[in-house]
Amino acid sequence: MATMYGRLGRRNILQQLPRILCRHIHNSSRLHQFNKFISNLIRSGRLSEARALFDSMEHRNTVTWNSMISGYVHGREIVKARQLFDEMPQRDIVSWNLIVSGYFSCRGSRFVEEGRKLFELMPQRDCISWNTVISGYAKNGKMEQALKLFNAMPERNVVSSNAVISGFLLNGDVHSAVGFFKKMPERDSASLSALISGLVRNGELDMAAGILHKFRSEDDGKDDLVHAYNTLIAGYGQRGQLEEARLLFDETLDDRGGENKDQRRLRRNVVSWNSMMMSYVKAGDIVSARELFDRMAERDTCSWNTVISGYVQISNMDEASKLCREMPSPDVLSWNSIVSGFAHNGNLNLAKDFFEKMPHKNLISWNTMIAGYEKNEDYKGAIRLFSQMQLEGERPDKHTLSSVISVCTGLVDLYLGRQIHQLATKIVLPDSPINNSLITMYSRCGAIADACTVFNEIKLYKDVITWNAMIGGYASHGLAAEALELFKLMKTFKIHPTYITFISVLNACAHAGLVEEGRMQFKSMITDYGIEPRIEHFASLVDILGRQGQLKEAMDLINTMPFRPDKAVWGALLGACKVHNNVELALVAADALIRLEPESSAPYVLLYNMYANLGQWDDAESVRMLMEEKNVKKQAGYSWVD
Template structure:
């Protein structure tokens, strides 16, 4: 018997369409086509019957993951609405995906609301919320969720939980919490997971426990490139550049994959250590592995070369960059500024503007010190106005740089006005103003400002004390200087550095307390450096003490100075005491060591042109007029009592001594300034050495006979000459 065939059952309405939409959604998600995926999802949701909830839940997670990856909050909300209309929001899979999407779209509050409405939460849901809080900088909330997941739902953290919460421990600098997570990982065997151990050592590094991190690193049975990078970066960021570089070299030697992270850390280490040759080898390596197209790496390379004092190599890298970011410009400008190439820094800044790269606060903080070094009040006013137009003049770092710049341009009054106008004062702002007063010889005002700073509750740092001690030294405030030096450690727990000790020696030495200064040196808890003995040697010259000068100089020569300034200073001390054999001995020693005296120069800037003068130089195009004006000046100041101070010149006749004094670089610069500027205009000059006694006396009288104010910035401080007097009170 033949049996008739039974008809096939009809498919559910819309089933085929839903399947098609599902395929379209998966395909769109695979190619990261968010609009296409959304269209497929909406079509699928509208065509699928209520019984198709399972397929919808399995497919819509692809769309939400895409929204999360793109931080597309608007589309994510649309999906959320579609799920709500179908009554699927409470499903664990749906809620977890939504919470993850909101967290990655920087809406942790929305993620928490979705999470709180879940009737049942699994470990995946808890992990999503922990990761969301950590990713959004809510470290406390992330750590709290780890505790709650165990207490409320009895969910035991897994490796995903640990890797999610550890960055939160780092952000909160919660070393104790890190240790707890570490202990939990060891007990649960999670420390054998390379990603968990890497996260643990990374947190230890970020909490400053770099040696503990190294112990974790050494015990890891398996290390990947990320592990090496985390350890190398940890050393670099904790100031141990030597270990960072050593570990990087070991990493390369063992054939571990080098990435941009390890290259960045290695370049940082080379720059901090000043290891040019090592830096060049890292440069060659990064080119071989194709990282020379990575702009962040190339910016770090520029910084490394600048820190190794090779701005020429940095400029070569900079010029060859096909795409320069603002950070590229900032790195190059800062490098020029820090290496004394102020003019180049300013030119780069101008070029940056011509290429329509908008400066930020870091750009200004990089270029303003260059303008401060140039000491041109006109350019100072221009950059100040420019910072106002950019609405950056109240940025605390920009404002501090402006205050420092005006002080170094001889405009300490303007600097104080800016200081008074500051809405926010960081400790560096106070430091800049205190230092500005000190460098201008206004020691008492500097001390008053320091006391005001303390009264506001602002805690001084090492730089603050260095500034106030220097101010005391320039003004002869010996008792105050002693008091503040003691207060540094007793009241604030700050350990004095070499510069602090050198400043106290300078303070005592200037005041003629040479025995006390020498005794102070002998009792120092650290080995005195060149700066300390150099301050003592300068005081010995000032007060003509040959015995202590010899002691100080011998200690300096044992330390191997790279410059001949201390030999010259000792030779001058011998010459003043008519000890000619000793003068010859010191000069011979200089020649054998290949040391040379730095030539003295003075500059005056007029109409954006810098004019440099050396003692006795005749190569200026207006040399004839300059010497004629100078000869007339000498006659004029002699008429009001000028007598050349020839003590600093030896081995020549008296009339030659006077002639040599009359052609010192600062006198030539002043004469040129008088020729080129209108009567009554302030003349400002900058000198690379300490102004000599003769030029100081002569400049006071020049200010008297010409009715001009003359501002002179020498290597140590400012001198404001007006009406025959100097702001230093002849104490410098």
């Protein structure tokens, strides 16, 4: 048939064939086009549109079904993939490989077991089937199983070995990976890249550089090394080691280099440029990044997106949006960067405009916009968008939930908070950073017991943020003993406290009136942990001294500390003056506070109440008049009497 096509051309064939066959060819080429269209839609993440097309098709072949299954597998929708797999009239080996791969790419042993079961049920297996399961086990941290299958498979190829290398490195076993690589009978450029990228992920950049250079000097030169170079350039770039990145970039050769062995292997490509550009962006050197961008002979979407992200990072939104308009085909990433840039700039309206105008949104688009609302304290907007996203069929993930929990914290909405917590238990792994936001949310909402429950249910991994959240929760509830006890416990777990930990610890001391403990902790922070005291720590110390009536010491501290006192510092002093009826210093503190925040009524009210308590009604009245004169409005929640 192919040769007939070639000789006669399509039209002649159609004229010579019986009509029914004609129709078949017509249909099959249409079918082929439909299939291509479906896979294009899936490639650009437009899964529901692909499904609509799939449903509307009159004729489907195995490829059609497989494409749709592959879409669901990539979209992590294993249930839908399985439904199609069960429904399809005929399954070939690709269908089986797809569904097995689908189960293995879902986390959780339930899925892994189902994938393995299907693998066992397969009518026949090829190398791809085995490799799918090997890498599936490796990705789920089951290297023993992966190796067992690797040894059991009837025929191996280099992909099988590469999957094992990646597996070792995914599980942090650098030593085995390097050993395995060295003993491999056959390696290709992907083997080297797998090793290099895994080493980078495990922070072994210099080891990676050593192996790369050794490979380059020893190997026969048929392999393309630029992949591995690119990984390492990006790795150094990510870590801010700009000099190392640049040295490697300079080792790669000009795009149109000659034809000798090394030049073929090291020819720089668009990803090399992008990685180097990204390194500059990460280092904050957007001028050099732009220079590279302008020098590039060929740019892809990622090049544009990288330079755009650079401008977003330095808040040059004019240039960022100009580039987004100029670029040939902005994708969802470009749009997301712009939305994120405006949101971080506090320009929520423009962020919203761009968000609404986006041709396609993905989960990150929604998360960016929701986080934008949250950061700009438009909590209602965030909640509105959160509901809208679910109505439009987008499933929230840990990033979404993290923002929405912060929204609950901002709104002090315990009811909503509990609902989101409920939702989170269905979506997110039990041990996750989400718990940190939950602890903060519950304690800010006054539900310290719930915060405590969340804290205690974290079994595997509590990071310093977890401890900070819980200690801070106790401190803000005045539970000083609990806060200090937890702080002690944290140190026995060898968790290094941060400046935030000490803010809570000092606050706890203040609440409990523990002057000596507070002083001791302040000193320990500096000498034992090398943490520079910030103004918040001084404010706490002023609070501690003040509460104990050591007002003169507090004032001395304010005068000698290396910061210009802010409203927290003066507020602490003023509060202490009120408790200890020190009018003289109260006037100093109130005066300073009024200078810092002329529109705030709090210092006036406090002074008024002080005078009133002392029976100095004339002075009280003059404070009230001064307030009227300065046109300061009393805010709700402040009392004229105690």
